[in-house]
Amino acid sequence: MSEKKGRVFSGARPTGRQHLGNYLGAIQNYVALQDEYECVYCIVDIHALTTMETTVGLRQNTFEMALDWLAAGIRPEDSIIFIQSYVPEVTELHTYLSMVTPLGKLTDLPTFKDKIRQHPNNVNYGLVGYPVLMSADIVLYKAGLVPVGVDQAPHIEFTRETVRSFNYRYQADVLIEPQMKVTQVPKVIGIDGQQKMSKSLDNHIEIAATPEETRKRIMMMVTDPQRIRRTDPGDPDVCNVFSMHKIFSSKEEVDQIDVECRRAGIGCVDCKKMLAKNMNDYFVPFRERRADFEKKPDQVWEILDDGAKRARVIAQATMEEVRAAIGIR
Numbered sequence: 237m238s239e240k241k242g243r244v245f246s247g248a249r250p251t252g253r254q255h256l257g258n259y260l261g262a263i264q265n266y267v268a269l270q271d272e273y274e275c276v277y278c279i280v281d282i283h284a285l286t287t288m289e290t291t292v293g294l295r296q297n298t299f300e301m302a303l304d305w306l307a308a309g310i311r312p313e314d315s316i317i318f319i320q321s322y323v324p325e326v327t328e329l330h331t332y333l334s335m336v337t338p339l340g341k342l343t344d345l346p347t348f349k350d351k352i353r354q355h356p357n358n359v360n361y362g363l364v365g366y367p368v369l370m371s372a373d374i375v376l377y378k379a380g381l382v383p384v385g386v387d388q389a390p391h392i393e394f395t396r397e398t399v400r401s402f403n404y405r406y407q408a409d410v411l412i413e414p415q416m417k418v419t420q421v422p423k424v425i426g427i428d429g430q431q432k433m434s435k436s437l438d439n440h441i442e443i444a445a446t447p448e449e450t451r452k453r454i455m456m457m458v459t460d461p462q463r464i465r466r467t468d469p470g471d472p473d474v475c476n477v478f479s480m481h482k483i484f485s486s487k488e489e490v491d492q493i494d495v496e497c498r499r500a501g502i503g504c505v506d507c508k509k510m511l512a513k514n515m516n517d518y519f520v521p522f523r524e525r526r527a528d529f530e531k532k533p534d535q536v537w538e539i540l541d542d543g544a545k546r547a548r549v550i551a552q553a554t555m556e557e558v559r560a561a562i563g564i565r
């Protein structure tokens with residue numbers, strides 16, 4: 237581990253089976269970072285509670301997400317993969333960090349304003365503190381680098397400021413200011429051809445879907461809206477099926493579609509069938525590994541327990557320093 241470049245931490249709320257947007261936007265990047273960094277990946281179930289009115293399905297969603305992460309190539313022998321609530325030190329650190337956090341800073345955050353718009357009837361105390369808990373995640377594990385989507389930039393900036401406030405107030409250099417690593421991926425558009433892929437909009441394609449389900453979802457994809465008849469020429473530059481071909485198909489096929497679509501040489505149905513085949517081929521190894529893990533749920537829970545144990549060693553060491561800096565122990 238010591239020859240690696242530093243520690244990465246990232247977290248995601250347990251949203252169950254992951255879709256192409258999650259995969260291309262985050263998971264692939266998590267997997268790649270393992271070669272160069274010591275990685276800590278966390279399923280942030282406490283964060284999920286901030287917007288949940290019932291926890292029915294929470295455990296199942298946590299498990300399904302862990303399966304997807306593991307099958308996609310997060311390696312528990314190299315990285316730590318764990319569930320946030322299994323390391324309760326994070327809630328203690330959250331409390332301490334809250335003492336150096338001006339309330340107005342939290343209520344001014346654009347992410348907070350979005351959340352209250354989405355959940356106007358559940359604006360709870362925990363929701364206001366969401367970024368404080370996220371800061372606690374990052375600094376508890378002394379992560380130098382946090383790979384996240386650009387929407388999380390205000391939270392990373394907030395974390396950096398919190399670290400400075402804490403270190404300044406207690407005159408101790410115990411917490412590390414993390415750097416954000418923006419995941420450079422094109423926004424993945426849903427099958428509606430318009431909005432960002434998301435489960436709540438039901439415009440998503442699950443990576444663990446069967447080949448048949450995948451094909452069905454692809455056949456539902458909205459293509460170039462100007463292309464109405466089969467004989468109309470299409471514009472691949474505005475077609476989401478074409479953007480996906482660029483990810484899942486060979487260069488030859490992409491070039492061929494680019495030419496043929498523009499002169500109505502290929503129709504959308506055939507174009508989608510090609511995409512379905514290529515996407516399904518791409519996910520064959522992933523789906524095999526996932527099916528293996530699914531047969532051994534105990535092993536998956538063991539991996540998560542072991543991850544929490546290893547995470548807790550780091551967390552407890554940080555907390556010793558934090559309490560000493562504050563002067564309470």
Ligand code: TRP
Nearest residue numbers: 245246247248249280370373384
């Ligand atoms: N807020 C992040 C999101 O919604 C999830 C998250 C929680 C996180 N804690 C984190 C991301 C720590 C990175 C680091 O995507």
